[in-house]
Amino acid sequence: MSIVAPKERKHLSADALFHLVRNGFANIPDSRGEDVDISLTDALMSAFAMFSLKAPSLLAFDKERAEGNLHTIYGIARVPCDTYMREILDPVSPKGLRPVFKSVFRQLQRGKALEPMAFLDGHYLLALDGTEYFSSTTIHCASCLQKVHRNGSVTYFHQMLGAAIIHPDRREVIPLMPEPIVRHDGTDKNDCERNAAKRFVSKLRQDHPHLQFIVTEDSLSSNAPHIETLQHHGLHYILGVKEGDHAFLFQQVQAAEHAGRVAYYERHDRAAGVSHRFRFVNDVPLNASHVDIRVNFIEYWEIGATKVQHFSWVTDLRVNKRNVFHLMRGGRARWKIENETFNTLKNQGYNFEHNYGHGEQHLSVMFAMLMMLAFLIDQTQQLCCALFRAVWTKLGSKRLLWERMRALFYDYALKSMRQLLETLLYGWQKLQPLLAVDSS
């Protein structure tokens, strides 16, 4: 009996996207000039391959370079050794990666892969959140943020503002290019998440002027200047609020309740054994000093047999009994930026917090961005590639999937990622050992 390989959307296959990424890298100018033995494109693609293969360290990647497959699958002509890769990439500004993220996103749009991610009337839910991925008292670079302690010692660290399109019903997330939170040239002031968010949304609008978004963030972002920034860029929002941090708002809600302006809604889910209880009010001021910023407020309790969970949000979307449940699901989906994005990068084989090399200028930031790019390609596979999903289901876990992929990659000569995935799904009898074709 012959087995038919699951169909895939050709332009969204790993092989097509690796090609696209490589072409994008080729547009990044190499400040070293023309006379170089290993091109910047090869160095970038090698670092990308390291994250795509989930190599546990740069040294491990260097030791098992398997150049034949790096050439056929990732299109790399020459792979730099570990120290040389760091040397080539350190001076390169990560800004050059923006068009690469954008071109992958365009492919997703063209392939209609984003459609199932639409949340409300063609709007996408975009979760933003800051995360720290490096901290040290000794290793540091020109981009490091610094915290000077009372005893004079310094902690150096790196953060980024992550962004991903999420959907309450989907496990996959579509990360956009993160905004690094770094010290900028010629200043000794730390950057902060709020400034990074400002830069992020203005670049988001440059890259995607017509896409409609509902931004969702935690309660730290529910402040007037940030809401003004979102409004200025035509972005809707569902932002967390807390009674402790937004006392004025909660007092206004209380006053509205006394005045009979607050609406209530309740829904029972018998199968899950939970009740969903809401109170909401439209058009209340966010805080005393910015009474011109009016928001719509939702408070929500999920009441189970043994525990009660409580959340509250503000949104610019008008709330009514028909949409309040859906808006709540959007607000709660925010955790996917932490759980399905940052925690996946930290714990599912990507080694987000591992130091692949710090450099003196941009290397640490560049590696973090390339890892996010590799994650974007993987999420695209998970969203669009039936073959990838079949292999994942067969092996049962991402960790095992990455392990098997690496083992095959290092030991056998392969023509494509598709061949590698098919081999994992159907068996490997026909493959040749890598040494049989390795010309080194």
Ligand SMILES: [Zn+2]
């Ligand atoms: Zn640094």
